[in-house]
Amino acid sequence: MSKILPLTGDHAASESMRQINPDVVAAYPITPATEIVMSFSQIVANGLADTEMVPVESEHSAMSACVGASASGVRTMTATSSQGLALMWEVLYIAAGMRLPIIMHCVNRALSAPINIHGDHSDGMGARDTGWIQIYCENAQEVYEMGIFAVRVAEHKDIMLPVMVNQDGFITSHAIEGVKMFEDADVKKFVGEYVPNMPLLDVKNPVTFGPIDLQDYYFEHKFQQAQAMRDSKKRIVELFAEFNKFSGKKYELVEQYKMEDAEIAILALSSTCGTTRVVVNELREKGIKAGMIKIRVFRPFPMDEVAAACKNLKALAVLDRADTCSGEGGAVFGDVCTAIYNLNEKKVPAINYVYGLGGRDIDEAQIKNIFNELVDIAKTGQVKTVLNYSGVRI
Amino acid sequence: MATLKELSQIPEKLTGGHRLCAGCGATIAVRQILMGTKKPVVVGSATGCLEVSTTIYPYSAWKTPFIHNAFENVASTMSGVETAYNAMKKKGKIKEEIKFVAFGGDGGTYDIGLQALSGMLERRHNVLYVCYNNEAYMNTGIQRSGATPFGADTTTAPKGKVKTGKEQIRKDLTSIVAAHHVPYAAQSTIFYWKDMVAKAEKAFEANGPTFINVLAPCFRGWRYPAEKTLEISKLAVETGFWPMIEVENGVWRFTYKPSTRKPIAEFLKAQKRFEHLFEDKNKHMIDKIQQQTDEHWAYLERLTSVTCAGEKPQA
Numbered sequence: 001m002s003k004i005l006p007l008t009g010d011h012a013a014s015e016s017m018r019q020i021n022p023d024v025v026a027a028y029p030i031t032p033a034t035e036i037v038m039s040f041s042q043i044v045a046n047g048l049a050d051t052e053m054v055p056v057e058s059e060h061s062a063m064s065a066c067v068g069a070s071a072s073g074v075r076t077m078t079a080t081s082s083q084g085l086a087l088m089w090e091v092l093y094i095a096a097g098m099r100l101p102i103i104m105h106c107v108n109r110a111l112s113a114p115i116n117i118h119g120d121h122s123d124g125m126g127a128r129d130t131g132w133i134q135i136y137c138e139n140a141q142e143v144y145e146m147g148i149f150a151v152r153v154a155e156h157k158d159i160m161l162p163v164m165v166n167q168d169g170f171i172t173s174h175a176i177e178g179v180k181m182f183e184d185a186d187v188k189k190f191v192g193e194y195v196p197n198m199p200l201l202d203v204k205n206p207v208t209f210g211p212i213d214l215q216d217y218y219f220e221h222k223f224q225q226a227q228a229m230r231d232s233k234k235r236i237v238e239l240f241a242e243f244n245k246f247s248g249k250k251y252e253l254v255e256q257y258k259m260e261d262a263e264i265a266i267l268a269l270s271s272t273c274g275t276t277r278v279v280v281n282e283l284r285e286k287g288i289k290a291g292m293i294k295i296r297v298f299r300p301f302p303m304d305e306v307a308a309a310c311k312n313l314k315a316l317a318v319l320d321r322a323d324t325c326s327g328e329g330g331a332v333f334g335d336v337c338t339a340i341y342n343l344n345e346k347k348v349p350a351i352n353y354v355y356g357l358g359g360r361d362i363d364e365a366q367i368k369n370i371f372n373e374l375v376d377i378a379k380t381g382q383v384k385t386v387l388n389y390s391g392v393r394i
Numbered sequence: 395m396a397t398l399k400e401l402s403q404i405p406e407k408l409t410g411g412h413r414l415c416a417g418c419g420a421t422i423a424v425r426q427i428l429m430g431t432k433k434p435v436v437v438g439s440a441t442g443c444l445e446v447s448t449t450i451y452p453y454s455a456w457k458t459p460f461i462h463n464a465f466e467n468v469a470s471t472m473s474g475v476e477t478a479y480n481a482m483k484k485k486g487k488i489k490e491e492i493k494f495v496a497f498g499g500d501g502g503t504y505d506i507g508l509q510a511l512s513g514m515l516e517r518r519h520n521v522l523y524v525c526y527n528n529e530a531y532m533n534t535g536i537q538r539s540g541a542t543p544f545g546a547d548t549t550t551a552p553k554g555k556v557k558t559g560k561e562q563i564r565k566d567l568t569s570i571v572a573a574h575h576v577p578y579a580a581q582s583t584i585f586y587w588k589d590m591v592a593k594a595e596k597a598f599e600a601n602g603p604t605f606i607n608v609l610a611p612c613f614r615g616w617r618y619p620a621e622k623t624l625e626i627s628k629l630a631v632e633t634g635f636w637p638m639i640e641v642e643n644g645v646w647r648f649t650y651k652p653s654t655r656k657p658i659a660e661f662l663k664a665q666k667r668f669e670h671l672f673e674d675k676n677k678h679m680i681d682k683i684q685q686q687t688d689e690h691w692a693y694l695e696r697l698t699s700v701t702c703a704g705e706k707p708q709a
Contacts, residue, residue: 011562023481026474030490052481057513061470064510067463068438068474074476074481090464200459203434203492210462211449 007179009172010035012140013079013105013165015179015293017051018146019187021193022103023074025226026054026065030084031117031170033107037079059084063091072208073199075151078102082109085123089130089345095162096131097225098210099110101154101194102162104132108270108321109169110358118359119169121269122322125331131225133163133232134299136269140177143167147252149243151191152266156239157230160197162223163254168271170359182247190246192298228236233300253302255294256309258284262291264374265310267336269295272355272362276319279367290371301335305391307343310336314378316350317370319362319390323354327388330354349383366390395592401429405457407437413447417422417620419610419627420444421528422584424497427524427606427633430594431440435456435493436479438472440502441465444526468507469514472496494521498543501531504567515574515603520626522597522604523540525567528612529551536615538563543635544686545679548615553612559686563686572641573604577610578602580640583609585627589638589649609636619665626664633661634687637694646697655691658684704705 007015008209025044027037043049054069056062064080070076082090085106094322095102108124109114124134129237133153137143143165150163167173183192198207213221233253242252255273258280260263273294283290292311295302310316317335320330328334334351338345353370356362370390377383396404407428411441414421420443427666428435439445445462448455465470472494480490496514498507503525511523530548533539538551544563547553551560571579580593590608597604611626613619618626630636631650635658638650658682662668671679 023475024474026477037496050484052477052484053516054477056470056473057516061467061473062515063466064463064470065474065477068461068471068476069478069481070474071461072475072482074478076478089465094463105505200436200461200475201482201488201492203436203459203490206457206459208449208454208456208460210445211451211454212446213451217451335417346685 001141002183003181004178005181006176007140007144008035008174008176009140009143009167010107010174011039011057011337012144013147013167014039014043015181016144017077019182019184020075020077020148020151021049022051023076024052024069024076025057025075025389026060026062026069026077027078028056028084030059030111030158032173033079033081033105034159035173036107036202059087060091063095066102067091067095067098067100070095070102070202071098073196073201075194076102077104077106079105080369081107082111082123085127086111089127090132092127092132094229096173099160099225099228101160103150103154104162104164106164106166106317107169107173108166108248117169117359119171120321120357120359120386121190122357124164124166124324127164128299128331130162131229132299133161133229134166134296135163135297135303136166136295137172138273138294139172140175140179140284143172144179145247145249148187148240149192152239152243153232153236155194157197159228159235161228161232166270171271173393174306186246202360208306229300233302249366251296252305253297254305254309255292255296256291259293259309263289263291264313264316264371265293265313266317266319266367266370267293267295267306267332269298269321269332272319272321275362275364276367279371281373288371289377297331298332303339304343306336307339310348311344311346313348315374316348317374318350318352320352320354320357321356325355329357349377349381351377351383351386351388353388353390360391362391395588395595398541400593404429404432406675407435407456407458409449409457411453413450414443415614415620417613418443418622419528419584419612421527422623423524426584426587426590427495427594427608429591431493431598433491433493434583435495436461436475438468438475438494438496440468440507442499442500442502444497444499446533450702452543463599465502466504468496468498468508469510469521469523471589473514473517473519476519492646496521496523497531498523498525499541500525500527504565505569505689512574515576518602520602522594525607526610527607527616529564530615532612532615541567545671545683547670548667554668556669557678568605568607568639575644576603576605576641576702578604578642580605581607581609581636582638583627583630583636585624586631586638593649594676598687615667617662622664629656629661629664632656633658634691635661637691639694644651644700646694648672648694648698658687673705
């Protein structure tokens, strides 16, 4: 019988790392991801994992060392947040472009300025085009499970892309939940041994990593990288099937909650989905056909699955915990609209809510207000304003 | 220390056919450094001339494993590589001894890569870091760096009607590295092949991070005829512009000292980057450079004398 441990999101991440036992972890402290680095360092100090740590002097060096280690042919992990992810930026693209299966726990936190240490998605959303696979977790249980799952995704021979496992800063990272653990031996078996293809340290078969790639080849390599991301969706679905068998879960790219007959729905990511689920239940009791769509895997973007989930809706609200500052709201909204526009005959009226920046609470009342607006839109077919803000003093 | 004949028989790790300039000091530096070990070696390179000219896809001039990541992070990249090696060695997945060397230009080392270098040294990674120092950002077209000497004309600190080139003295990176108390740090330059290979051998065999600052003249940036690269390298040492020092376990010593130092003007006049200093109105700057050179030399003399700890100070 597997144990249930009281773990924060950060400790759920480090427990998954203990069970994975990566060869190298290069990391740097930053709130609210510090606890991952601290607790994993303690795990290593206690001999519970035989990982080699690189306690680097910056996040830029953390990701750079991860690139070096991963190219060398070993299983490599790291963790960061916010400014740390921003400092890694340059090397995030390089990790993906070099097709290195690095796993990163990203504890989502607001970006400066103004400086703020609390949870929002501006770091992860900013990195959405870096070529990393992105998984967004609702709670500590998912952080634990997706941390393990990510290894198989990243190292799949047809994928070979780095994976970012996201959780909400403080809301998930610092709240204790009961996390149902797998047995160490089962995790070891599930993730298996990493067998690198053409590692740098094979001195008898020297390989040049990171060459200069000019007009006559760069485009093909970037096409192959983009193709790997496109194709990864199918592989991730297959891996979910395997993971679900292993874990007894029903994970998919996109989770649909009470969507079978839903007329109105909120689409969200991460911890906000928990609050939304509660409100959906309340509305259902009142006979309102409300539902929720949760995007679990945001990169690759599950275009078909999102479009299919929205197909029969009369009104949709997309929640974004980051503002692109494009003047047009959030990134998730843009992608969801692209899916609906491209794939659905009937274009559901859709609105965008930017919420919760800098850790501002999103509560049931706010979610209810959004659903109330959706009820009106469903009735009239009229959208008053596409871009809206929830919970801000204007 | 191998003889020249023996060195000539070591298989080339950086093969011909790369696109570095004829007369490039960096190429010579790399070949001499790589002669310093017979063990398998993994090479890392910062973005720069060396990297862009030796790895134009689908070709590579490297007969040894090679990795390039970005401009400022070769030290961190090699930290990761060396750590991966330790992990694999611990697990018995690698048996043989492998050496690690990082190459960065002065821009990638003195300036943008300084933090990563300091981190690599402090964490005691077993990596030899070699700065092929041509005293400016040559790959992007001769911009000033922290290694550019006082008075040199570069494209971002150019001479002009009211300016006389770089207004600041160069950074003493070798001392900065030595302050990390690494087992071995040195300066050398390519004319002195024996000194270069001997220092590389010492650095490769030391236990811990090591550093060699190699003056690698660039005829495009320093503006002298391409065939004069080695002569310029020699002049830099003979005039005291580039002291041949090493710091071994805290002991500073000269590995070569000219019996009498030639005037610094001889080094300066051989290169058009200093041409403007010979105009009447700027001649005082040559005196200033001579004074800076003498002062630095005296500083090194003091260092060698106070750190020699029972060793005989070198002649």
